[in-house]
Amino acid sequence: xxxxxxxxxxxxxxxxxxxxxxxxxxxxxxxxxxxxxxxxxxxxxxxxxxxxxxxxxxxxxxxxxxxxxxxxxxxxxxxxxxxxxxxxxxxxxxxxxxxxxxxxxxxxxxxxxxxxxxxxxxxxxxxxxxxxxxxxxxxxxxxxxxxxxxxxxxxxxxxxxxxxxxxxxxxxxxxxxxxxxxxxxxxxxxxxxxxxxxxxxxxxxxxxxxxxxxxxxxxxxxxxxxxxxxxxxxxxxxxxxxxxxxxxxxxxxxxxxxxxxxxxxxxxxxxxxxxxxxxxxxxxxxxxxxxxxxxxxxxxxxxxxxxxxxxxxxxxxxxxxxxxxxxxxxxxxxxxxxxxxxxxxxxxxxxxxxxxxxxxxxxxxxxxxxxxxxxxxxxxxxx
Ligand SMILES: [Mg+2]
Numbered sequence: 001x002x003x004x005x006x007x008x009x010x011x012x013x014x015x016x017x018x019x020x021x022x023x024x025x026x027x028x029x030x031x032x033x034x035x036x037x038x039x040x041x042x043x044x045x046x047x048x049x050x051x052x053x054x055x056x057x058x059x060x061x062x063x064x065x066x067x068x069x070x071x072x073x074x075x076x077x078x079x080x081x082x083x084x085x086x087x088x089x090x091x092x093x094x095x096x097x098x099x100x101x102x103x104x105x106x107x108x109x110x111x112x113x114x115x116x117x118x119x120x121x122x123x124x125x126x127x128x129x130x131x132x133x134x135x136x137x138x139x140x141x142x143x144x145x146x147x148x149x150x151x152x153x154x155x156x157x158x159x160x161x162x163x164x165x166x167x168x169x170x171x172x173x174x175x176x177x178x179x180x181x182x183x184x185x186x187x188x189x190x191x192x193x194x195x196x197x198x199x200x201x202x203x204x205x206x207x208x209x210x211x212x213x214x215x216x217x218x219x220x221x222x223x224x225x226x227x228x229x230x231x232x233x234x235x236x237x238x239x240x241x242x243x244x245x246x247x248x249x250x251x252x253x254x255x256x257x258x259x260x261x262x263x264x265x266x267x268x269x270x271x272x273x274x275x276x277x278x279x280x281x282x283x284x285x286x287x288x289x290x291x292x293x294x295x296x297x298x299x300x301x302x303x304x305x306x307x308x309x310x311x312x313x314x315x316x317x318x319x320x321x322x323x324x325x326x327x328x329x330x331x332x333x334x335x336x337x338x339x340x341x342x343x344x345x346x347x348x349x350x351x352x353x354x355x356x357x358x359x360x361x362x363x364x365x366x367x368x369x370x371x372x373x374x375x376x377x378x379x380x381x382x383x
Contacts, residue, residue: 063266067258092345099346099354106340106353106364113316113338113353114371120314122368123305123337124155125298125327127319128165128172131342131361135281137251139240144175148358151365156180158372162301164188164294166280166323168242182208186244187287187323188297189213193304208304213244216274216288220246223272223286230264237261245287247280280321294319295326316368317351318342318361325350340364 106113126132132152133144144152155161162182165172169185169192176183179196193208224241227248231237236252248265250258265284269277278285298317307313315337317327328339328350339351342361355361 063262064259067262095346096344103341103349103351103354105360106338106355107360107367109353110364110367110371114368116338117314120312121307122159122372123302123307123313123315124159124161124368125164125301125315125317125319126152126161126361127294127321127324127342128163128167128175130281130320130358131318132163132358133175134358139238139247139249139251142175148362149176149178151362151369152176153178153180154369155365158369160305164297164317164319164324164327166242166245166247166285166321168240168244171242182301184294184297184301186213186242187292188294188300189244189288189290189292191297191300210300210304211244212292213288213290216244216290219272219275220244220286220288223268223275226268226271227265227286230268231261234261234264245285248284248286250282250284278323280323293326294323295328295330298327298330313337316340318355318364319351 128144129135129139129142132148133142136142152161156178157180160182161180162184163172163176164184166187167185169183169190172185173183180194182191182193184191189212191208191210220241220243224239224246227239227246231239231248234253234257236254238249238252240247240249248261250261253261262284265277265286269275269286272286274289275286276289278287298315302308302310302313302315313336315331317324317331317337318340319327320342324339324341328341331337331339332350332352338353339349340353340355341347341349341351342355342357343349344356355364
């Protein structure tokens with residue numbers, strides 16, 4: 001389902017890291033919750049070093065490190081006659097299976113997850129790109145399937161449900177088209193309650209609108225215009241205005257031009273010290289320097305739903321990107337609910353569980369809805 005010719009920077013980084021240091025076997029016993037972080041034998045030291053090289057705000061040297069890492073690991077090199085090609089590909093499955101011992105499949109652990117949620121209100125948080133839709137070359141064409149839409153609709157009928165995306169809220173709504181959801185766009189900087197009030201929501205959801213970075217709107221528009229102008233000479237470069245952040249997409253740009261494009265972005269950003277540059281999946285993103293992220297958005301939404309300081313809530317957050325890690329960390333620190341990382345590759349993550357791709361996300365959502373229906377029927381029998 002996911003386009004195989006698109007490899008993501010994080011996936012490349014971890015592929016390189018795991019190729020450098022083999023993941024050793026630990027226990028085959030699956031725990032609830034599973035051990036997190038670095039407690040296993042996974043060699044993440046080189047991965048961390050690689051990631052630290054990718055921090056972009058340190059100037060053009062680090063920017064080049066990011067571009068070099070992306071280029072060196074690009075599929076066109078891995079799949080070529082390179083002597084690296086065979087060992088890396090041959091060990092992929094083994095590495096993934098070992099990583100899964102730390103982050104088991106949420107499908108395999110479904111019964112344990114629902115047992116842990118007993119007596120608590122499940123609240124669903126779903127990222128969009130790479131979680132509900134496949135990653136595609138043209139970000140304007142990242143459509144979700146009708147089957148996925150109906151699965152999300154059913155979930156929203158069963159539990160309070162929010163979409164949390166880096167995209168502009170209007171854009172993600174145009175893809176999802178479900179009025180009964182909460183939408184947190186621009187990495188949570190633009191939050192709106194459902195247009196159609198779900199029956200299980202305590203608070204007056206449809207009145208909810210929260211935009212913590214609204215003062216940055218004119219600045220974001222200005223930097224968007226500047227980036228469009230600067231990058232129009234680079235074929236394939238695409239600048240997307242996500243309202244509270246701007247994305248510069250590298251997917252369709254010739255690899256030879258990546259460094260020059262990254263440098264153009266950096267030069268534009270020099271005039272905007274209140275904006276910062278972060279990396280995503282073959283994308284550079286420009287955001288306000290406020291302390292707000294998907295994790296803060298998750299906390300804000302839980303509070304808005306009436307679950308502040310509650311023990312009877314069980315949030316489930318499903319996402320595939322680095323920006324989702326902020327939300328996974330919040331859940332880990334609160335000791336509440338679970339994070340599920342969508343990935344076909346081993347990655348360092350604060351999520352407890354994993355799913356391989358959007359098709360597995362859909363299976364998980366279906367099972368959750370069926371489980372809810374069955375448990376309601378059983379309760380009715382008892383009463
Ligand atoms: Mg995503």
